[in-house]
Structures are given as C-alpha cells and as structure tokens.
Amino acid sequence: MSSQRNGVDAAMDLMAALVKQSRGSGVDLAAQLGVPRASFYRLTRMMERYGIVRCGRDGIAPGPLARAMLKAHKVALESEEKRQRTLFGDHAPALPGALPAEPPPLARPARINRRRRFRIGFANRGLTNAWQVALVHSVEFAASRHFEDLEAVTVMHADDDARLQEEQIRQMVADGADGVLVSAVSPRRLAPLTEELIAAGKPVVLVDRGGVPDMPCTSFVTSNNCAIGQVTAEWLAHRIKGRGRVLMLWGHVDAELSQSRDGAARRVLSGYPDIEVVTADATNFDRDAAHAAATAAIARHGGEFAGVWCDSGLNSVGSIAAFLDAKFEAGRIPPHTGGDINLSYKLAVGARVPLASVDYPPAMGIRAFSVLVAALRGATVPAYLDVWSRLVATRGGNVPQGMVIWADQRVRWDMPDDLVFGTGLGPSYTPEAFRVNYPGNMRNRSAASRQGVDA
Amino acid sequence: MSVTEAAGLAAFSRILAELSEGRPMSINELIAACELRRSTGFDMVRRMEARGFVSRTTDGRYTLGPAGGAFGYAAFGLGQLYEAAQALLAWLRDEADATVVLEASDGATYTNLQTWSAPWFRRDLTGLSALLVSVAAPDGQEVARLRLLTGRHPDDRAVEETLALARKVAARLGEALMDAAPAA
Numbered sequence: 001m002s003s004q005r006n007g008v009d010a011a012m013d014l015m016a017a018l019v020k021q022s023r024g025s026g027v028d029l030a031a032q033l034g035v036p037r038a039s040f041y042r043l044t045r046m047m048e049r050y051g052i053v054r055c056g057r058d059g060i061a062p063g064p065l066a067r068a069m070l071k072a073h074k075v076a077l078e079s080e081e082k083r084q085r086t087l088f089g090d091h092a093p094a095l096p097g098a099l100p101a102e103p104p105p106l107a108r109p110a111r112i113n114r115r116r117r118f119r120i121g122f123a124n125r126g127l128t129n130a131w132q133v134a135l136v137h138s139v140e141f142a143a144s145r146h147f148e149d150l151e152a153v154t155v156m157h158a159d160d161d162a163r164l165q166e167e168q169i170r171q172m173v174a175d176g177a178d179g180v181l182v183s184a185v186s187p188r189r190l191a192p193l194t195e196e197l198i199a200a201g202k203p204v205v206l207v208d209r210g211g212v213p214d215m216p217c218t219s220f221v222t223s224n225n226c227a228i229g230q231v232t233a234e235w236l237a238h239r240i241k242g243r244g245r246v247l248m249l250w251g252h253v254d255a256e257l258s259q260s261r262d263g264a265a266r267r268v269l270s271g272y273p274d275i276e277v278v279t280a281d282a283t284n285f286d287r288d289a290a291h292a293a294a295t296a297a298i299a300r301h302g303g304e305f306a307g308v309w310c311d312s313g314l315n316s317v318g319s320i321a322a323f324l325d326a327k328f329e330a331g332r333i334p335p336h337t338g339g340d341i342n343l344s345y346k347l348a349v350g351a352r353v354p355l356a357s358v359d360y361p362p363a364m365g366i367r368a369f370s371v372l373v374a375a376l377r378g379a380t381v382p383a384y385l386d387v388w389s390r391l392v393a394t395r396g397g398n399v400p401q402g403m404v405i406w407a408d409q410r411v412r413w414d415m416p417d418d419l420v421f422g423t424g425l426g427p428s429y430t431p432e433a434f435r436v437n438y439p440g441n442m443r444n445r446s447a448a449s450r451q452g453v454d455a
Numbered sequence: 456m457s458v459t460e461a462a463g464l465a466a467f468s469r470i471l472a473e474l475s476e477g478r479p480m481s482i483n484e485l486i487a488a489c490e491l492r493r494s495t496g497f498d499m500v501r502r503m504e505a506r507g508f509v510s511r512t513t514d515g516r517y518t519l520g521p522a523g524g525a526f527g528y529a530a531f532g533l534g535q536l537y538e539a540a541q542a543l544l545a546w547l548r549d550e551a552d553a554t555v556v557l558e559a560s561d562g563a564t565y566t567n568l569q570t571w572s573a574p575w576f577r578r579d580l581t582g583l584s585a586l587l588v589s590v591a592a593p594d595g596q597e598v599a600r601l602r603l604l605t606g607r608h609p610d611d612r613a614v615e616e617t618l619a620l621a622r623k624v625a626a627r628l629g630e631a632l633m634d635a636a637p638a639a
Contacts, residue, residue, distance in 0.1 A: 007461070007463050007464045008463045008464055008466075008467045008499070008502060009502075011464055011467055011468075012467075012502075012503070012506045012508065012522075015508075015522070015526050015529075016506075016522065018526065018529050018534065019522070019525045019526055019528070019529045019534030019535070019537070020534060020535060021534075022529050022532040022533075022534060023532075043464070046461065046464050046465070046468070047464070047468065049468075050465075050468035050469070050471070050472055051472070052468060052471065061530075062526060062527075062529045062530040065471065065472060065475055066526050066527050066529060066530035067527065067530050068472075068475035068476075069471065069474075069475045069519055069523045069524070069526055069527045070524065070526075070527025070528065070530065070568065071475075071477060071527070072474060072475045072476065072477035072518070072519050072523075073518075073519045073521075073523055073524035073527055074524075074568075074569055074570075075477045076477075076479070076512075076518040076519060077524070077569070078570075078572075080512075081571075081572070083513070085574065090574040091549040093549065093550060093551065093552030094550045094551070094552075096613065097612070097613075097616075099550060099551065099613075099616040099617065099620055100550060100620065101619070101620070101623075102620075102623055103543055103546065103547070103620070103623055103624045103627055104546065106538075106539060106542050106543070108538070116511070148513040149513075378507065378521070379521070379538075379541065379542070380538040380539065380541065380542045381542055382542055382543075382546050385546070386550075388550075
C-alpha cells in the first residue's frame with residue numbers, strides 16, 4: 001500500500017470518526033485511527049487549510065466546509081427526490097385513522113456492495129391470478145425505471161411450490177444476483193435461506209407475503225391488511241347506521257392477509273351492539289365459492305342483510321352476483337365492501353350497490369424494488385413498509401370528500417372485468433398490452449402473461 | 456507526510472471543496488477544476504465513491520455522497536443521526552402526508568438540516584399548520600427538533616395521531632445519538 005493511499009484513507013477515517021463523535025482530542029483520535037501523532041498533526045493541519053476540519057484548544061471538529069457539504073448534499077437529495085417522484089409517482093399516505101402507532105425498525109445491509117450496477121433476482125411465488133400478474137408488472141416497471149442502476153434482472157415463478165422457489169433463489173445467487181426480491185410461497189420455509197443470504201451480504205426484500213415473526217429479511221413491503229379491514233368495516237357500520245345483520249365473507253382461513261382484515265373488521269363491528277355478524281364459510285378467494293356462500297346465506301336468512309363485509313373484490317363480486325341472481329333489484333342490494341378488481345366497481349355502480357374498498361395494491365412491487373436498490377447502495381431502510389391505497393367508495397353516505405376516490409370515477413367500463421387497480425402503472429395500463437424494457441429482458445416482453453390466469 | 460501523500464490529500468480536499476459548491480460534475484470537469492492529473496483524478500474519485508463520499512447521478516456525474524451528508528450533520532454534532540433520519544423521516548413524511556423538516560438546535564437558534572417535502576408542498580404556501588417535536592440527546596438536552604407542516608387542515612384526532620407518531624420517531628432519532636462517544 002502506498003503512502004498516498006494511507007494519507008487519503010486516514011483523512012476519510014478521520015471524517016468518519018467525526019461523524020460518530022463530532023469532536024475529539026488529537027491524541028485520542030490519532031490513537032483511535034492508528035496514525036502516528038506527528039503524521040496525524042500534519043494531516044489535520046492540511047485538512048484544516050481546506051476547511052474540512054477545525055483544530056483548536058477544544059479538539060478537532062468538522063470545519064466550515066462541512067456546512068457547505070451539507071448544503072450541497074441537500075440540493076442533491078432534493079433533486080434525486082424530484083426525479084424519483086417523476087419516475088414512480090407519489091406515495092399515498094396512511095388511511096385516515098390508521099396511522100401506525102410505531103415507526104418501523106431499521107435495517108442496514110451487513111456488507112455494502114459498491115458496484116455501479118446490480119444484478120437482481122425476483123422470485124415470484126406464482127401466476128395463479130390477475131393480481132400476481134400485476135405484481136410482476138409493477139416489479140418490471142420499477143426495473144425499467146431503475147435501468148441505470150441495473151446490470152440484469154431475472155424473474156422466476158415458483159408455481160406455488162416452496163421447494164422450487166428455494167431452488168430458484170439459490171440459482172439466482174449462484175448466477176451472481178447481488179440481492180433478491182421475494183414474493184414467498186412459504187415464508188417460514190424460506191427463513192433459513194434468507195438468513196444465510198443476509199449473512200452473506202445479499203439483501204433480501206420480501207413483498208406481499210412474508211410477515212411472520214422473526215423472519216430474517218432486509219425489509220418486508222406489503223399493505224396494511226388490518227387497516228383495510230378496519231376502514232372498510234367502519235364505513236359499513238356507518239352506512240348501516242350501526243344496526244342490522246352483516247354477512248362476512250372471507251377468503252382463506254390460513255391466509256395472514258385474510259385473517260388480519262377479518263380480525264380488524266370484527267373488532268370494529270363488535271363495537272356496535274345492534275350489529276349481528278353472520279359468517280359464511282371461507283371462499284378461498286374464489287368468485288364462484290363466494291357466490292355459493294352468499295346464495296346459501298340469502299336462502300337461510302331470507303336476504304335480510306343490512307350489509308355484506310367482504311375481505312376482497314373476488315368475494316364482493318360473487319356476493320353481489322348472488323344478490324342479483326336472487327332477484328334483488330338494483331338499488332335494493334345491501335352495502336358491500338371489497339374492490340380491487342374492475343368487476344367489483346362495474347357491478348356496484350351498475351346495480352347501485354353502496355360499496356367501499358381499499359385496494360390491496362400491486363404497486364408494492366415498485367416500492368419493494370426501490371427498497372432493494374437502496375439497500376444494495378448501502379442505505380438504511382425501514383425493515384417494514386406499508387404501501388397504502390386510498391378509500392374508494394360509491395357516492396352517498398357520510399364519506400368526507402377529498403378523502404375518497406368515487407367508485408364511478410375509478411370504474412373502467414372500457415377495460416376487462418379482471419383489471420386490477422393500484423398497480424402504480426397509470427391509467428393507460430392494461431395487462432395484455434404491457435411491454436417493458438429492463439436489463440436482462442432483451443425482447444421487451446413481460447415475464448408474466450395473463451394467458452391462462454384466473455381473475 | 457511525503458510529497459505524494461500531501462498531493463493525494465490535496466486532491467481529495469479539492470474534490471470535496473468543488474462538489475460542495477452543489478453542482479454535479481463529470482469526471483473531466485472535476486479533473487479540470489481541481490487541476491489534477493487524470494490518473495490521480497480517476498483514482499481519487501474511485502476511492503471516495505467506495506467510501507460513500509461521492510456518488511454518481513444517473514447521467515454519470517458526481518455529487519457528494521451520503522458520507523459527505525453525514526459529515527455535514529456532524530458540523531452540528533448530529534452525524535450519528537444521519538442514516539436514521541434519512542430512513543425514518545422520509546417514512547414519516549409518506550405516512551403522515553406532512554412536510555418534515557429536521558432542524559439542529561444549539562440551545563438558542565435552529566438551523567435547517569434537511570427537508571422531506573410532501574408531494575403537495577410548495578415553499579410559497581402560507582397558513583400551514585406546524586407541529587414541533589424535540590429530539591433530545593441522552594442527557595435530555597434538545598439537540599434538534601422536527602417541524603411537521605400539514606397542509607390539509609387535519610382534524611384533532613389526526614393531529615394527535617401525527618404528533619404521537621412524530622414523538623416516537625424523535626425518540627428513535629435520540630436513540631441513534633446514544634452510541635455517540637461523548638464530546639471531548
């Protein structure tokens with residue numbers, strides 16, 4: 001190592017030490033940095049000449065140049081922030097009344113990779129519904145917007161096979177991935193692997209699913225399912241004036257997403273003594289199963305429901321269709337919750353069903369990708385991040401304007417029934433026409449196609 | 456200090472001083488402005504980038520990097536706060552839909568360290584509600600404060616929730632200072 005290298009490195013070490021302790025005596029700092037006192041004296045005098053440090057009786061501290069550096073850095077950060085907004089749009093704030101009680105823990109990569117461009121792997125759990133296709137499109141969109149940061153992006157689908165997903169992630173790392181983005185088939189099963197990767201300095205960002213306690217990951221990006229359940233149940237309770245029978249349709253007894261929404265909604269509804277809750281069998285997020293469950297409930301209770309709380313759009317679509325099939329006239333169907341897909345809004349607006357929804361946004365893929373790139377650059381990132389959507393509701397009721405997107409403005413009559421909202425890809429997005437260009441994708445074709453995919 | 460060593464240190468210092476002007480510069484502009492030999496310029500920038508003192512913009516030009524920003528915070532005794540502030544205050548801005556300003560305090564005056572602007576924020580907007588929350592050092596002394604500007608006339612409940620969350624964020628920033636060695 002040359003003496004030139006040592007001098008500059010010592011200067012950078014001294015600045016890093018002053019970041020930690022702001023000020024220190026020359027003797028202590030020289031000892032801390034392992035620099036002979038005479039050399040340290042010459043080093044600091046030279047740095048003082050340029051205003052980097054200030055040497056005085058009270059020790060060594062950052063000099064006047066530090067303030068200029070702060071100012072310049074602020075300008076650079078503001079410019080970068082503007083660029084990010086132009087590329088990715090604005091983040092929606094937390095839903096009213098659902099602001100988190102605690103800030104998230106922070107995560108810093110164990111090892112900072114100073115590569116100019118990164119290789120990223122996206123291990124997707126599968127492509128069994130339109131939402132998962134939209135998630136992949138969001139991730140690919142983010143990759144295209146981070147073009148300059150990337151050497152290659154690899155996307156693999158695991159067909160809901162946890163073992164296959166584990167193999168795919170190992171393959172991505174063996175092929176040189178610097179970090180991986182994972183929509184996990186089974187977060188618990190992946191835990192040993194993600195722990196291994198993080199220890200090896202490879203950031204792992206989980207998206208959509210992965211929120212099991214103690215799951216080792218750099219960050220988990222999702223949407224707040226408790227808030228979705230809470231806000232939609234509050235809307236429903238207000239809409240039915242706090243009384244009557246409410247049918248609850250939920251997706252899956254095992255899915256964390258479904259449990260969180262359902263639990264939060266029940267907590268809200270239990271605060272209304274005049275509301276009676278009737279629970280249907282789990283529908284497994286299947287439109288036909290939701291239709292069957294709602295039909296059975298209508299037959300059992302004679303259709304006397306004040307409202308129907310659904311945890312998702314697939315359930316609300318099945319339920320509204322069941323009410324229509326049971327000869328309920330437009331405008332007589334009880335209020336529903338659950339949106340996400342275009343058909344929910346088409347049915348609600350068309351049959352004048354009061355409806356409210358907070359979409360579960362595939363745009364979390366964009367955010368998760370950006371978090372991974374930031375972590376690869378060595379930045380400290382939130383270990384947990386919610387991507388919010390705004391409340392969508394049909395007009396009427398007591399919803400304050402400005403807090404809501406009206407369903408008649410959200411519905412796309414010109415688009416397919418299974419169009420998923422909240423992708424972050426803009427109003428012109430259609431899954432069929434989606435083309436994308438990012439490093440590693442030579443033909444501008446998406447890694448996810450809607451062919452053979454259920455709504 | 457050898458002649459070579461002094462020359463290297465001078466190159467390093469000049470690059471920092473040039474980039475502190477706030478204008479991103481290409482490597483050729485930096486070399487010309489700092490009057491460096493090309494090999495010295497390339498080598499120095501590479502080493503500074505590896506330590507985070509400079510970073511590259513998407514068009515390949517150089518600006519001060521996060522280590523430079525943290526050193527700027529250190530001028531106010533808040534270097535330890537830098538990383539936590541970047542992550543937590545951007546998060547607070549997004550969640551609360553508020554413009555968040557971090558101000559350093561010397562006990563008498565406040566200096567703006569950084570602003571995380573909400574999408575709706577413009578500097579010429581008037582009549583914004585401001586929430587103030589202190590950031591305290593481990594000894595309880597105020598070393599900085601958060602100023603949250605909310606623009607949509609939130610109701611009392613929203614203000615209370617935002618304030619409660621901002622206080623917790625401020626406490627976390629205070630914790631980041633706890634690892635700092637005591638000032639000499």
